[in-house]
Amino acid sequence: MSLLFPAYLLGFLGLALPWILHRFSDQQPPVLLFPSNQFLDATTPPVSRKRTLRYRALLALRVLSLALLCLLFAQPWINRDAVPTALQQHHMIVLDRSLSMRASGRWDEAIDRARGLIDEVGGGSAELLAFDRRVVVLASTIAYGAGESGVSLGAALDDVQPGFAPGDYGSVMQRLDRLANERELPVKVWLISDMQASALPAQLNALYAPNVAEFELLPVEGDDKLNVHLVAQAQSSNSATAQISVSLLASRAGANTSSEPVTRTVQVESSAGIIEQRSVTLTPGEVSAFSFDELVIPAESNPQFIVSLLEPDSLAEDNLHTLPIVEPQATAIVLLNGPDTQNSSAQVFVTTALETDAVAEVELLRGNAAQVPSDTAHLVTGRDVSAAVELDILQFVDTGSNALLFNTGSDSVNVSTRLEGVGVGAMDDAHPLALGEISWLGTRFFDLPPMELIDGDKLLLATADGQSVLVERDTNRGRLLILNDPLDGLASNLPLQPAFVALMQSLIRYFDASTSLPDQIVIGERLSLPVNAQIIDSTGESLVSIADRGQPASIELSEPGIYTVLSTRGEQPVRAVLEPSEADLSTLDDETTTQWQARYSDDADEATTADQAATSITSGIDTRLLTSGGDPMRHAIWQWLLPLVALLLFAEGWFANRRLDVRRDGS
Amino acid sequence: MPAKTANRLLKPEVLARLGTLDLVARTVVDGVTTGLHRSPHFGFSQEFAEYRAYNEGDDLRYVDWNVYARADRMYIKRFQGETNTAINLLLDTSASMDFGAPVTKLEQAIFLTASLAYITRKQHDSLGLAVFDESVRTFQPPSARPDSLPRALALLENTKPGNGTHILGALQSLRASISRRGLLVVVSDLYANSDELLAALQPLAHAGQDIAVFHLLDDEEIEPTAKTISAFQDLETEESVIVDPQFLKTSYRSRFAAHCESMQQACRRVGADYTRVLTSEPLDAALQSYMSFRARRGR
Incomplete structure (x- = not known):
């Protein structure tokens, strides 16, 4: 039996208190008045044997109650079973299938180890799991029956292959903890991994799974120890030449941590052949970046460059990149002449501001929003927003598109206020429009049309006298902004100010963020797709089923390469790239590995204390609570102590009360 | 049955509720005399x-x-009757008399003394009353005047427990005041040496006084019932003695019985009449004893 809080045993000092009280009580017999002591002799010693015995029974009850109370606070516990046998445990064989396991020799070694474990477990309760960022149960004897465990786990092991996603030991351990909590038997986890340093969570406490009874790390090392990770990106600004940015990171694994420089050759080629090569000297652990400039883009549709490392290393998957040429394109915006006649000044002001720096391309249309082409993502139009926003605008926004309405509700000019005007007042600096970064100097508002805010409106910009200037209205899907200005140059001088150009460009960025797809995505992260979008991988296979295309979805891309997203707004390539940190094959140092595993050993208290001293990350965690909580191998005794204490206290109270009754009777 | 009715009424706890001593004495005496066919x-x-x-x-x-x-x-x-017969009632009011249940020994003694006074005056004898503890606190000389009874009853009403007991000293100081031959009634718990009592009564007996002694006792002091070790505090000296209950059951009882016997012997030696009065018993027995004593003495 062990104690969780042995300091509470100091409470045993309090046992002296009832002893003293009983001693004191014995020296004070009851006083009886008597006519004369003439015939009385004093007894020696003045303690009767019978009385002492009765008091000792009460004293024993009290002492026992206090002692058990102290023990209860000390929280004793015992090991449920000394050493559970293999058949009394549920074994979780957890296989690391992150990208780093593709390094030469690692995966084969891991498979061999897993197979050996399956043989060792025999007919016991076991399951096979694999993890990168997520944990997947591959096979389990719970589903197949205990007698066939070896066959089912082994068959599942034949099918599993390493992936491209990065690993995360923290999320894995927490998931294993939840799984262990669902199992009936005490769980022993066998974790087969390459002990990659980059997979270590920021909070080391995430490595502790209290529901796991036993934990064993089985590191695999592989053969080659050096890997160079290649990151490349191509960009073109004129459709004739391109620039490719390259960065390289070399890393060594295992005990070989020498920083001896290595030389690698980066080659760029296109469909026309090899374009350029460059040799680079790298120091492990440091990033080396450079670029290939003025590369002539081949005259073909969807031109691509292939950037690769010529020298082989441990991880071949990160040595080659296929780069599509990405040209910055102007955002298409429709300027709609709505039912309210728009003044020509507003058209000029809006068009000029949007097309500045070729950020956007404005197309003028006449009619209402229902007549706008379906591939239109952004719309600017003038409406009378003193009343409710028209249905066609709301339907347009509800498709996931965005709209900016400027208020054409009033064209009357109040001469008295026009002379001076008011400046910009309150603004929402936290909004993605970044209004605080725009210089509003010189912007004056003379006579803005009246505008009523409704529930859900978010006021982004107001004049100094409190009139609303820019409002974001709450919608289900798209974004709807209302600019309370007719943009005629009379109600305010905003269209004439540089701030208007900055505001329109900020607006385009804000709108684009909700509708455009990223150029590249890291494997393991999810890509959000618009409605009715399809994504096709490099082999031409569709990844989204027809049933899922009717609603916005997100998809996790599991392999690197160039994917094509087809939607109503056209075709856009998305590049799935590897997580750079996952390509860093550096492994955990022995101290960290020991501390990780020591949390599950018998001397967990000492190990965690050492861990706390070594790392400040875990300093805020009570290790005693960690070691006590829900450990299936330890059994708390307080469930039995508590009723016993209650029983003793009841007996003590009853006995003491009986004594008082006797005294009251004068006996 | 008149006698039984009288006995029931004469229970000490009933007397304690009667209020005035005059009523107590009248009730007691009438109850006693009603049952007699011939008045002596x-x-x-x-x-x-x-x-x-x-x-x-x-x-x-x-x-x-x-x-x-x-x-x-x-x-x-x-x-x-003999109108020149002087009857002196001596009441012990020491602190030890303030003990007993359902009434204290002092209360029982006051009832008894009042009853005796009532009888005395009913027979037109001279009534004298002395209240003493360590010394004589109050003394009313024998008088046949009609107000002697009310004065005696008033004195008894106001009597409170005093200090220690010193019978010898009290009787010696009274000896000079009691010159006429007559009847001397001592009501006390007799916490004194038997020799001391003998020394106190002998001169009075030799002087021709007829002496009657009423020994007031309580059951608790005859046979204490304490079952745990207890500190017994003397009512007169206020000194405490821690006593084992086993001692109370054995040695104490024999000692106290010997003390009572020695007191009775001392009375017998001087020709005094000795009557034991318990606080738990009616006063009939004591008054009957007194009547028979007076009949024997022809008074």
Whole structure:
């Protein structure tokens, strides 16, 4: 039996208190008045044997109650079973299938180890799991029956292959903890991994799974120890030449941590052949970046460059990149002449501001929003927003598109206020429009049309006298902004100010963020797709089923390469790239590995204390609570102590009360 | 049954609720005398007191034949008792008397003394009353005046427990005041040496006094019932003694019984009448004893 809080045993000092009280009580017999002591002799010693015995029974009850109370606070516990046998445990064989396991020799070694474990477990309760960022149960004897465990786990092991996603030991351990909590038997986890340093969570406490009874790390090392990770990106600004940015990171694994420089050759080629090569000297652990400039883009549709490392290393998957040429394109915006006649000044002001720096391309249309082409993502139009926003605008926004309405509700000019005007007042600096970064100097508002805010409106910009200037209205899907200005140059001088150009460009960025797809995505992260979008991988296979295309979805891309997203707004390539940190094959140092595993050993208290001293990350965690909580191998005794204490206290109270009754009777 | 009715009424706890001592004494004495067929209290002197109609059983010697000759009715002549007989009642009010249940020994003693005083005055004797503890606190000389009884009762009403007991000193100081021969009644719990009591009573007996001693006791002091070790505090000295209950069951009882026996022996040696009075018992026995004592002495 062990104690969780042995300091509470100091409470045993309090046992002296009832002893003293009983001693004191014995020296004070009851006083009886008597006519004369003439015939009385004093007894020696003045303690009767019978009385002492009765008091000792009460004293024993009290002492026992206090002692058990102290023990209860000390929280004793015992090991449920000394050493559970293999058949009394549920074994979780957890296989690391992150990208780093593709390094030469690692995966084969891991498979061999897993197979050996399956043989060792025999007919016991076991399951096979694999993890990168997520944990997947591959096979389990719970589903197949205990007698066939070896066959089912082994068959599942034949099918599993390493992936491209990065690993995360923290999320894995927490998931294993939840799984262990669902199992009936005490769980022993066998974790087969390459002990990659980059997979270590920021909070080391995430490595502790209290529901796991036993934990064993089985590191695999592989053969080659050096890997160079290649990151490349191509960009073109004129459709004739391109620039490719390259960065390289070399890393060594295992005990070989020498920083001896290595030389690698980066080659760029296109469909026309090899374009350029460059040799680079790298120091492990440091990033080396450079670029290939003025590369002539081949005259073909969807031109691509292939950037690769010529020298082989441990991880071949990160040595080659296929780069599509990405040209910055102007955002298409429709300027709609709505039912309210728009003044020509507003058209000029809006068009000029949007097309500045070729950020956007404005197309003028006449009619209402229902007549706008379906591939239109952004719309600017003038409406009378003193009343409710028209249905066609709301339907347009509800498709996931965005709209900016400027208020054409009033064209009357109040001469008295026009002379001076008011400046910009309150603004929402936290909004993605970044209004605080725009210089509003010189912007004056003379006579803005009246505008009523409704529930859900978010006021982004107001004049100094409190009139609303820019409002974001709450919608289900798209974004709807209302600019309370007719943009005629009379109600305010905003269209004439540089701030208007900055505001329109900020607006385009804000709108684009909700509708455009990223150029590249890291494997393991999810890509959000618009409605009715399809994504096709490099082999031409569709990844989204027809049933899922009717609603916005997100998809996790599991392999690197160039994917094509087809939607109503056209075709856009998305590049799935590897997580750079996952390509860093550096492994955990022995101290960290020991501390990780020591949390599950018998001397967990000492190990965690050492861990706390070594790392400040875990300093805020009570290790005693960690070691006590829900450990299936330890059994708390307080469930039995508590009723016993209650029983003793009841007996003590009853006995003491009986004594008082006797005294009251004068006996 | 008149006697039983009297006994029931004379229980100490009932007397304690009666209120005034006058009523207590009247109730006690009437209860005692009602049960007697022949009153021994009249006719001891030759001095005419009153006439009373003849009742069957009356002694024919006391029939006034002259009245019978004139009125053809039989009357009994009653004579005044010994009016010069002085009866001194000595009441011990020491602190040890303030003990007992259902009434204390002092309360029982006061009831008894009041009853005796009432009887005394009913017989037209001179009534004297002395209250003492370590010394004589109050002394009313014997008097046959009609207010002697109310004065005595008033004195008894106001009597509170005093200090220690010193019978020898008290009786010695009273000896000079009690010069006439008569009856001396001592009401006390007698916490004194038997030799001391003998020394106190002997001179009075030699001086011709008839002595009656009423020994007031409580059951608890005869047979203490304490079952745990206890500190017994003396009511007079306030000193405490821690006593084992086993001692109370054995040695104490024998010692106390020997003490009572020695007191009775001392009384017998001086010719005094010794009567034990318990706080738990009615006063009948004590008063009957007193009556028979007086009858024996022809008074």
